Amino acid sequence: MHHTAIRTPTWVSRRRLLEQKISDLHKYSNLNHLKQIQAQILKSNLHEDPYIAPKLISAYSLCHQMSLAVNVFNLVLYPNVLLYNTLIRAYTQNSLYTQAFSTFFQMQRNCVFPDNFTYPFLLKACSGQFAFKQVQMIHTHIEKFGFSMDIFVPNALIDNYSKCGKLGVDAAKKLFDVMTERDVVSWNSMISGLVKAGELNEARRLFDEMPQRDTVSWNTVLDGYVKAGEMNAAFELFEKMPERNVVSWSTMVSGYSKAGDMEMARFFFDKMPFKNLVPWTIMISGYAEKGLANEALSLFDQMEKIGLKPDNGTFISILSASAEAGLLGLGKRVHLSIQKSRLRHSTQVCNSLVDMYAKCGSLDKAMGVFDGMVERDVVSWNSMLHGLAMHGHGEQALGLFSRMRREGVRPDGVTFIGVFCACTHVGLVNDGRNYFSTMEKDYGIVPQVEHYGCMIDLLGRVGYLKEAFELVKSMPMEPNAIIWGTLLGACRMHNDVELAEVAINQLIQLNPSDANNYTVLSNIYASIGQWDNFAKVRLQMKGTSTPKKAGASSIEVDNEVHEFTVADRTHPHSSRIYKMIDRLGYHLKQVGYVPRACY
DNA sequence: CTAGGGTTAG
Numbered sequence: 313m314h315h316t317a318i319r320t321p322t323w324v325s326r327r328r329l330l331e332q333k334i335s336d337l338h339k340y341s342n343l344n345h346l347k348q349i350q351a352q353i354l355k356s357n358l359h360e361d362p363y364i365a366p367k368l369i370s371a372y373s374l375c376h377q378m379s380l381a382v383n384v385f386n387l388v389l390y391p392n393v394l395l396y397n398t399l400i401r402a403y404t405q406n407s408l409y410t411q412a413f414s415t416f417f418q419m420q421r422n423c424v425f426p427d428n429f430t431y432p433f434l435l436k437a438c439s440g441q442f443a444f445k446q447v448q449m450i451h452t453h454i455e456k457f458g459f460s461m462d463i464f465v466p467n468a469l470i471d472n473y474s475k476c477g478k479l480g481v482d483a484a485k486k487l488f489d490v491m492t493e494r495d496v497v498s499w500n501s502m503i504s505g506l507v508k509a510g511e512l513n514e515a516r517r518l519f520d521e522m523p524q525r526d527t528v529s530w531n532t533v534l535d536g537y538v539k540a541g542e543m544n545a546a547f548e549l550f551e552k553m554p555e556r557n558v559v560s561w562s563t564m565v566s567g568y569s570k571a572g573d574m575e576m577a578r579f580f581f582d583k584m585p586f587k588n589l590v591p592w593t594i595m596i597s598g599y600a601e602k603g604l605a606n607e608a609l610s611l612f613d614q615m616e617k618i619g620l621k622p623d624n625g626t627f628i629s630i631l632s633a634s635a636e637a638g639l640l641g642l643g644k645r646v647h648l649s650i651q652k653s654r655l656r657h658s659t660q661v662c663n664s665l666v667d668m669y670a671k672c673g674s675l676d677k678a679m680g681v682f683d684g685m686v687e688r689d690v691v692s693w694n695s696m697l698h699g700l701a702m703h704g705h706g707e708q709a710l711g712l713f714s715r716m717r718r719e720g721v722r723p724d725g726v727t728f729i730g731v732f733c734a735c736t737h738v739g740l741v742n743d744g745r746n747y748f749s750t751m752e753k754d755y756g757i758v759p760q761v762e763h764y765g766c767m768i769d770l771l772g773r774v775g776y777l778k779e780a781f782e783l784v785k786s787m788p789m790e791p792n793a794i795i796w797g798t799l800l801g802a803c804r805m806h807n808d809v810e811l812a813e814v815a816i817n818q819l820i821q822l823n824p825s826d827a828n829n830y831t832v833l834s835n836i837y838a839s840i841g842q843w844d845n846f847a848k849v850r851l852q853m854k855g856t857s858t859p860k861k862a863g864a865s866s867i868e869v870d871n872e873v874h875e876f877t878v879a880d881r882t883h884p885h886s887s888r889i890y891k892m893i894d895r896l897g898y899h900l901k902q903v904g905y906v907p908r909a910c911y
Numbered sequence: 912c913t914a915g916g917g918t919t920a921g
Contacts, residue, residue, distance in 0.1 A: 563913075588914095
């Protein structure tokens with residue numbers, strides 16, 4: 313060997329060094345480190361390098377820094393298919409499906425053609441995220457380019473189609489029927505779509521027709537029975553299965569829990585040969601939903617004791633159940649566990665915490681979590697806004713809305729529901745009307761039936777019944793039962809019998825089998841002395857059935873939830889409770905409260 | 912492809 317070794321030119325070594333650093337990026341996910349490297353890349357003029365730019369985008373994507381990732385992308389003058397694929401994948405990794413979708417079309421506008429990787433990134437990672445029309449557009453493009461692809465693409469299309477409602481399932485069926493070659497995944501995806509659409513019989517027919525079935529096929533049909541609440545049929549199928557995995561067992565646990573049979577759920581849970589986080593989550597959330605805080609708490613402790621680390625799904629699921637049932641104690645316990653975990657800064661988890669605290673009435677704690685968040689998305693703002701509005705802090709809620717706009721967060725349709733809810737609670741009719749008229753003009757949000765509902769409630773409550781009714785008539789969509797119900801509520805408040813009759817008749821038309829509506833209508837006729845109409849309605853009523861379960865309120869005392877319905881005397885301290893209510897009623901009347909008139 | 916999962920008027 314010569315004593316003077318051949319030196320690598322500096323730019324090559326620098327490039328190699330950078331490449332090495334970039335390859336190691338995923339190990340650190342350290343943002344400062346990343347920015348340093350990007351600066352070096354820019355200095356070396358390597359940002360257009362078809363190998364380096366995608367690596368950098370992926371690294372930023374892993375750090376959830378999509379705006380920085382997009383910056384890298386925008387620096388490249390002529391992005392190629394690899395770069396587009398990387399960006400699409402980065403978007404899907406960060407749950408930004410709309411952006412992934414538009415990037416897909418942007419690449420075609422720029423005459424960069426999708427390759428065999430583009431569709432898998434788009435379809436697989438976004439499975440269940442696209443609306444029917446979007447899947448249809450992707451489908452059209454695939455057919456236009458006429459790729460000769462493996463079975464993966466049609467399978468992914470069926471999967472995506474079958475996750476967007478009835479229309480989607482029909483499209484999936486069509487595609488499934490024309491496929492010349494099908495594997496077990498094609499069948500399973502199709503069956504899963506039918507199960508989701510509630511077409512259980514059709515799903516079962518296909519299942520029986522399959523040339524061969526794997527455990528997924530069995531699990532899918534099992535889930536179909538569970539979703540239909542047919543636990544006996546589910547049990548029968550479960551016993552027939554040639555092989556059961558953790559999903560099969562979890563499906564059974566979930567089914568019994570949803571059916572309210574926690575003993576059977578626990579029986580299956582205890583019998584499972586292997587448990588991952590999912591059955592633990594199902595079981596704990598199941599207990600929580602039913603208000604069984606102690607059972608939920610002890611199981612949560614047990615899960616942590618055996619060394620299982622809850623993931624964000626576990627946290628979110630249990631928190632949502634705690635919020636629903638008002639279990640502040642359980643929620644606090646979960647919060648403690650979150651603070652100790654590496655998920656303490658997860659936006660999704662914090663959003664659930666905000667919602668839980670707000671729904672449990674602990675607004676200070678909700679605000680504390682909200683203020684401590686490193687990154688807030690629109691859901692965070694919506695949760696906090698709605699929490700404030702729900703508990704009567706209308707002004708604070710509207711204040712939060714202006715803060716949201718100041719910080720440059722784009723409100724969405726849900727935000728406005730919170731805003732209207734706040735206006736309703738403070739009685740700010742003019743503000744509500746203003747927000748309603750500007751939401752489309754200034755924010756590009758087309759009012760949906762829900763927004764009309766809020767406005768009708770707002771107008772109706774303060775007695776602007778005519779205006780509320782005009783708004784109902786002006787709706788671009790068919791008013792649903794909730795709209796008429798809201799209007800009816802307003803009529804009740806302000807004793808407008810005529811309009812109440814209109815509303816209730818609409819309700820009966822929409823849902824002729826609901827006996828409740830006939831009762832209300834007959835009471836209206838009774839109250840104005842139209843006894844012939846009263847008799848007519850009572851006669852109509854006889855043909856209907858299904859009295860609904862009475863609405864219930866609940867309160868948590870010492871980790872135990874007590875539920876109450878109208879005229880409930882089942883509680884052991886019932887007489888003391890009613891004595892207290894009477895005293896409260898007396899005091900309320902003293903200060904001028906007039907109970908609302910009821911039909 | 913199958914089991915748990917964040918905000919939504921009355």
